[in-house]
Amino acid sequence: MAFPIQRLRRLRQHEGFRRMVRETRLSPDDLIYPLFVVEGQNRREEIASMPGQFRLSVDLLVKEASEIEALGIPGIILFGIPDRKDAKGTAGYDPNGIVQRAVKAVKDHVPGLMVVTDVCIDEYTDHGHCGVVKDGRILNDETLDCLRAMALTHAQAGADMVAPSDMMDGRVAAIRGELDQAGFTELPIMAYAAKFASCFYAPFRDAAGSSPQFGDRQSYQMDSANRREALREIALDVEEGADIIMVKPALPYLDIIAAARSQILLPVAAYQVSGEYSMIKAAAKAGWLDESRAMMESLLSIKRAGADLILTYFAKDAARLLH
Numbered sequence: 127m128a129f130p131i132q133r134l135r136r137l138r139q140h141e142g143f144r145r146m147v148r149e150t151r152l153s154p155d156d157l158i159y160p161l162f163v164v165e166g167q168n169r170r171e172e173i174a175s176m177p178g179q180f181r182l183s184v185d186l187l188v189k190e191a192s193e194i195e196a197l198g199i200p201g202i203i204l205f206g207i208p209d210r211k212d213a214k215g216t217a218g219y220d221p222n223g224i225v226q227r228a229v230k231a232v233k234d235h236v237p238g239l240m241v242v243t244d245v246c247i248d249e250y251t252d253h254g255h256c257g258v259v260k261d262g263r264i265l266n267d268e269t270l271d272c273l274r275a276m277a278l279t280h281a282q283a284g285a286d287m288v289a290p291s292d293m294m295d296g297r298v299a300a301i302r303g304e305l306d307q308a309g310f311t312e313l314p315i316m317a318y319a320a321k322f323a324s325c326f327y328a329p330f331r332d333a334a335g336s337s338p339q340f341g342d343r344q345s346y347q348m349d350s351a352n353r354r355e356a357l358r359e360i361a362l363d364v365e366e367g368a369d370i371i372m373v374k375p376a377l378p379y380l381d382i383i384a385a386a387r388s389q390i391l392l393p394v395a396a397y398q399v400s401g402e403y404s405m406i407k408a409a410a411k412a413g414w415l416d417e418s419r420a421m422m423e424s425l426l427s428i429k430r431a432g433a434d435l436i437l438t439y440f441a442k443d444a445a446r447l448l449h
């Protein structure tokens with residue numbers, strides 16, 4: 127029985143009806159806010175390619191954290207920008223490193239806010255790659271040692287969850303083993319399971335100074351063309367002990383989010399990455415898009431595709447609109 131009996135516009139006529147039949151709803155509960163932390167005191171530097179986002183020193187990060195908590199956002203994810211970088215990213219697993227101190231400060235002052243840490247050495251290596259380099263190659267198994275050490279120092283600093291983003295094979299199992307051995311059996315892992323070699327990370331690399339100094343990340347991050355391979359990556363991370371799996375970037379990979387949601391019982395996170403944020407910001411600044419509407423529509427689409435959690439630089443703006 128079709129038209130004229132069926133008229134789908136009937137339930138679109140009033141905001142009341144639209145509210146009643148709305149299938150997907152965003153909530154501040156869905157959001158995780160990524161933050162960049164730097165050395166020093168009272169430092170707040172706007173990131174040129176990410177208007178409205180800042181590199182913060184630990185003292186200001188703590189203030190920011192209480193604002194975020196007050197907005198009803200359940201958690202943040204921290205990225206450290208160290209003063210010194212070297213070939214193996216040792217500043218990343220220094221127990222007194224920038225992220226380790228930041229985690230401790232936030233947990234001391236804003237204990238109710240969940241602090242997730244990004245586990246990857248690229249922000250700490252002088253070559254900018256996510257792994258140990260030898261003869262121009264990114265070594266997998268040697269990198270696992272760095273990741274184990276890094277995750278452990280994050281846990282010891284008080285992190286609520288660790289999130290490996292390097293795309294080395296076997297890192298989830300390696301980190302799980304390390305954490306369990308040290309008594310952190312209850313600490314969850316959110317695996318950046320399907321992370322694509324994307325151009326949309328460019329503003330982040332500018333923010334973190336982590337652009338590769340030679341080559342690119344295609345030998346470890348995924349080929350954008352591959353959906354089945356993404357599902358293998360996700361399945362492996364589940365097997366290795368991930369508690370949450372992530373797809374990244376989000377908007378150009380909604381099909382991967384939807385496939386993950388339909389095949390996996392774990393919570394699915396999606397990362398609306400820096401380039402996705404900056405595109406909307408730039409278009410809004412030029413007067414070509416309405417910023418709030420573009421933000422909410424993109425976040426809603428990511429949720430509709432199946433993401434339970436969304437990591438987004440829009441978290442605060444979105445949470446304000448959702449209250």
Ligand code: PBG
Binds near residue numbers: 247328330398
């Ligand atoms: C790696 C990491 C990256 C992002 C999150 N974790 C950068 C990369 O792979 O180059 C990108 C996030 C974004 O673009 O917002 N530590």
